[in-house]
Amino acid sequence: MIFKDYAKYYNLLYQNKDYRKETEYISSLIKKFKPESKKILEFGSGSGIHGRMLANIGYHLFGIERSQEMIDLGYQNYPPQNKDENFFFFQGDCTKTFIANDFDAVISLFHVFSYQTSEELAIDMLKNANRQLKQGGIFIFDYWFAPAVWKYRPKLRVKKVENTNLKITRIAEPICFEEKNLVDVDYLTFVEELPNGKISKIQETHKLKAFDLDEIINFSNSTGFEILHSEEWMSQLPPSQKTWGVCSILRKR
Ligand SMILES: C[S@@+](CC[C@H](N)C(=O)[O-])C[C@H]1O[C@@H](n2cnc3c(N)ncnc32)[C@H](O)[C@@H]1O
Incomplete structure (x- = not known):
């Protein structure tokens, strides 16, 4: 199981990720492709930062x-008793969990689609989005883009972050299976409690799959969607070999 002990440190690890700007970007895509949207389903909502924004x-x-x-x-940051009545979390699997069939948009952000590491799972996620959308509803999602992933190739990376209580060092070591478009990222995370110097270690392997545009088009066509647009995440440039993260927008036919 991934996103377990590691999850406790997720917000600290991504403290510099600009969720506000990303939320503005998603909101601009919703306004452009389905302006009357109100009710939104988020797949892989994580700690709920985009969702709450x-x-x-x-x-x-x-x-x-x-x-x-x-x-x-x-x-932890938003106790249930204070929870915004416009935001609800459900524990479940976005390839099969059903909430309702009247959503205007489904969104899935920060490579959740790439965590679906087989064609079957990717298709199941699209089918599960499709059945919960209204006619004409849209699905916005981003994923690792295969042409760029294999041009630049995942590299060993070390990330260090800290706050007043914790100092975290995370080593990400990728193991690539190019012929299958798969990457196993071994995350080794050291957490130092600054007040007492105690160090603990967390190990998780995150399996990710890269996709190309032909696959996304084929999957869309076979799951009741048409593809409206694809662009580089945030920059809005056309997808290219320089584009690690691509965002696609599909519409329920
Ligand atoms: C990189 S995190 C992104 C979290 C959040 N969307 C964000 O932007 O911070 C990927 C998340 O997707 C979730 N996830 C991956 N596959 C899933 C699935 N099949 N069903 C539900 N959640 C899934 C993981 O548990 C994890 O929280």
Whole structure:
């Protein structure tokens, strides 16, 4: 199981990720491709940062997240008794969990689609999005883009972050299976408690799959969607060999 002990440190590890700007970007895509949207389902909602920001600007957000630890992390900052009535988390699997069939948009952000590491799982996620959308509803999701992943190739990376209590060092070591478009990222995370110097170690392997545009088009066509647009995540440039993260927008036919 991934996003377990590691989940406790997720928000600290990504403290410099610009969730506000990303939320503005997602909101601009929703306004462009389905302007009347109100009710939104988020797949792999994690600790709920995008979801709560979207709820705060007026959308009704429902999140499906597999890791209870990620959901709990979200509630540490926003206790249930204070929870925004426009934002609800459900523990579940976005390839099969059903909430309702009247969503205007489904969103899935920060490579959740790439965590679906087989064609079957990717198709199941699209089918599960499709059956919960209204006719004409949209699905916005980002994923690792195969042409760029194999041009640049995942590299060993070390990330260091800290706050007043904790110092975290995370080593990410990729093992590539190019012929299958798969990468196993071995995360070895050292957590130092600064007040007493105690160090603990967390190990998780995250399996990720890269996709190319032909696959996304084929999967869309076979799951009741048409593809409206694909662009580089945030920059909005056309997908290219320089584009690690691509964002696609599909519409339910
Ligand atoms: C990189 S995190 C992104 C979390 C959040 N979307 C964000 O932007 O911070 C990927 C998340 O997807 C969740 N996830 C991956 N596959 C899932 C699935 N099949 N069903 C539900 N959640 C899933 C993981 O548990 C994890 O919380």
